[in-house]
Amino acid sequence: GENVEQHPSTLSVQEGDSAVIKCTYSDSASNYFPWYKQELGKRPQLIIDIRSNVGEKKDQRIAVTLNKTAKHFSLHITETQPEDSAVYFCAASVEAAGNKLTFGGGTRVLVKP
Amino acid sequence: ETGVTQTPRHLVMGMTNKKSLKCEQHLGHNAMYWYKQSAKKPLELMFVYNFKEQTENNSVPSRFSPECPNSSHLFLHLHTLQPEDSALYLCASSHVQGGTGELFFGEGSRLTVL
Numbered sequence: 001g002e003n004v005e006q007h008p009s010t011l012s013v014q015e016g017d018s019a020v021i022k023c024t025y026s027d028s029a030s031n032y033f034p035w036y037k038q039e040l041g042k043r044p045q046l047i048i049d050i051r052s053n054v055g056e057k058k059d060q061r062i063a064v065t066l067n068k069t070a071k072h073f074s075l076h077i078t079e080t081q082p083e084d085s086a087v088y089f090c091a092a093s094v095e096a097a098g099n100k101l102t103f104g105g106g107t108r109v110l111v112k113p
Numbered sequence: 114e115t116g117v118t119q120t121p122r123h124l125v126m127g128m129t130n131k132k133s134l135k136c137e138q139h140l141g142h143n144a145m146y147w148y149k150q151s152a153k154k155p156l157e158l159m160f161v162y163n164f165k166e167q168t169e170n171n172s173v174p175s176r177f178s179p180e181c182p183n184s185s186h187l188f189l190h191l192h193t194l195q196p197e198d199s200a201l202y203l204c205a206s207s208h209v210q211g212g213t214g215e216l217f218f219g220e221g222s223r224l225t226v227l
Binding site for chain 1: 117154155156157158161169203214215216218219220221
């Protein structure tokens with residue numbers, strides 16, 4: 001089955017700096033890669049996703065890049081703000097097999113004012 | 114009410130008790146999921162139901178018994194649990210086909226097994 005590794009497990013950045021979280025996956029058939037954000041005491045929510053037919057996707061201050069050859073994808077947050085403090089989860093799945101997402105271990109991001 | 118709602122939000126039970134967690138979605142989705150969230154494994158898939166049929170049982174012990182009477186409701190029946198089963202149990206829903214693939218999570222049920 002799919003295995004997703006996520007690094008780092010914790011990340012502390014100064015407000016205004018950039019944050020980068022990296023994930024690797026094992027199943028070369030995986031073609032859907034979402035990122036979820038979970039604020040303290042709240043539910044996980046989708047923030048951005050990418051499919052294997054594109055290499056990069058941006059939405060305001062967040063972007064995701066995908067390298068299918070190397071089987072890794074990354075989340076980039078620019079101009080970080082205190083409200084970006086949360087746990088971020090990457091995930092991977094084979095879309096044709098339904099929504100059986102395999103999640104990474106999570107990255108706790110702390111943005112210091 | 115909209116979205117995915119879970120009850121109870123907190124549950125404390127002894128190892129010999131029988132209890133149930135309930136999940137309800139008002140999003141018109143046809144797939145529902147149970148995830149376990151703990152410090153060891155932050156988001157671990159337990160069960161998947163597509164159109165009320167169970168399509169995934171991720172090697173979950175039989176002391177956890179899911180039930181999906183219709184596309185809007187999902188239960189997790191608990192009996193003779195162990196202390197290591199203490200965790201946050203998250204329900205989620207999504208479209209199976211024709212949607213974005215996004216999972217919509219509930220707030221979770223925090224379970225403590227004494």
